Amino acid sequence: MTVLIAGGGIGGLTMALTCHQIGVPCVVYETVRELRPLGVGINLQPNAVRELTDLGLGDKLATVGVEAKEWALVGRNGNDIWSEPRGTLAGYRWPQYSVHRGRLQMLLYEAVLSRLGPDSVVTGHALASYENTDRGVTIALDRRLGSTVTKTGSLLIAADGVRSAARAQMYPTEGEPVWGGSVLWRGTSLGKPIRTGASFTLVGSLDQRFVHYPITAAGPESGKQVQNWIAELTFDASGGWGRSDWNRKVDAEEFLPAFEDWDFGWLDVPGLIRAADVVFEYPMVDRDPVDHWVDGNVGLLGDAAHVMYPVGSNGASQAIVDARVLGAKLLEHGVGSEALLAYQNHLLEDVNSLVLRNRGAGPVAILGLVEQRCGGVFDDIEDVIPQPEIEEFMQQYKAAAGFAVETLNNAPPTIQPGSLV
Ligand SMILES: Cc1cc2nc3c(=O)[nH]c(=O)nc-3n(C[C@H](O)[C@H](O)[C@H](O)COP(=O)(O)OP(=O)(O)OC[C@H]3O[C@@H](n4cnc5c(N)ncnc54)[C@H](O)[C@@H]3O)c2cc1C
DSSP states (O other): OOEEEEOOSHHHHHHHHHHHHTTOOEEEEOSSSSOOOOSOEEEEOHHHHHHHHHTTOHHHHHHHEEEOOEEEEEOTTSOEEEEEEOGGGGTOSSOOEEEEHHHHHHHHHHHHHHHHOGGGEEOSEEEEEEEEOSSSEEEEEEETTSOEEEEEESEEEEOOOTTOHHHHHHSTTOOSOEEEEEEEEEEEEEEOOOTTTTEEEEEEOSSEEEEEEEOSOOOTTTOOEEEEEEEEEEOOGGGOOSOOOTTEEEOGGGTHHHHTTOBOSSOBHHHHHHTOSOEEEEEEEEOOOOSOSEETTEEEOTHHHHOOOGGGSOHHHHHHHHHHHHHHHHHHHOSSHHHHHHHHHHHHHHHHHHHHHHHTTGGGHHHHHHHHHHTTOOSOGGGTSOHHHHHHHHHHHHHHTTOOHHHHHHSOOSSOTTOOO
């Protein structure tokens, strides 16, 4: 029987491609009427790139993403705290990509349509509720004009994002995602290459920071790249913030004054902010970890299971890895609740601790140490925090997030090529 997937985002589409690879029929139900390339930049860590490569998408990914060369942490006064090579330069067998989220989603969507056929993604259908049955699951889907349809399948994989309807049914008292006090303003601007031309740069302190990375190669004539940036400020969370929505547009003047003097020569923060056509606001939210993602024949995946702060650039990567691990469990246990439970047992504890680690600022927590030790202003970082201390911290984060170099390089494929359920 067919596997029903709710949500045609990064996780849901990867799940559909994985089901197809292992010979499991599936259909994706997506709430929006038309999938469009929404969002701005995201990073795909080598563990996720490995999975997409195993799905035969490595070459296409290389055409939409920029291979990240460097990850750099910079103090409030523009001086380097730490920089390290990334992707293949760091010894991984797979690159790390900085990519426009919408372009990645469209790449996955086109692959699903061409491999599974045009009826495999049903848009304009929002999961409303589910009911476990003896033979599988029945779901109710709301359609645009107010009608509801029901569908039956062997499993429901709910990849319906931060406001998952399936999660709301599993955890009826949970309510809205939790806002910790930070607000992100996100945009893209055309600008000249910065540092290596493929650097992820994070500047500032725990309370005020700016992230930048390019998501296109430099234009052959202009020499300019599309620079993705995120400006972030922290407020008192007790008053709450408005609704979180990835697509809320705001005026840059709302936060620009706080960054007005952040021109370090090599990085002109106010210049980049001013050059953006559109700025999106997103209060940084997550959810408290939960002790199960499975209810009978229903399993949560991606943000529906474990939305996390984007401080470690691993929300999309984890959604992709989830889909692949679930595929491996379907191969091992057959299409049923046992596979869902095995997927949950494999991932839940580690991913829950990653959610909490990211709530504690993830790799960016180093900025807190610098702040504590010297108030954030220094000439030579060695006087404040020795480099081996940072290196150890970074290794621990990568191990927790599933992309420690040696472990990943030596791991067998999550799904052996040619395996079928
Ligand atoms: C429009 C949009 C823009 C984003 N932009 C960014 C960004 O710029 N930077 C960033 O770091 N992250 C962004 N994200 C979040 C990021 O994509 C996810 O954190 C990550 O990729 C995990 O993927 P996911 O599949 O779990 O969730 P998502 O990629 O969010 O996908 C969830 C999908 O489920 C659909 N959906 C929601 N409710 C239902 C329902 N009831 N029934 C059926 N379908 C439903 C949504 O429309 C969406 O397509 C964005 C998400 C969205 C939806």
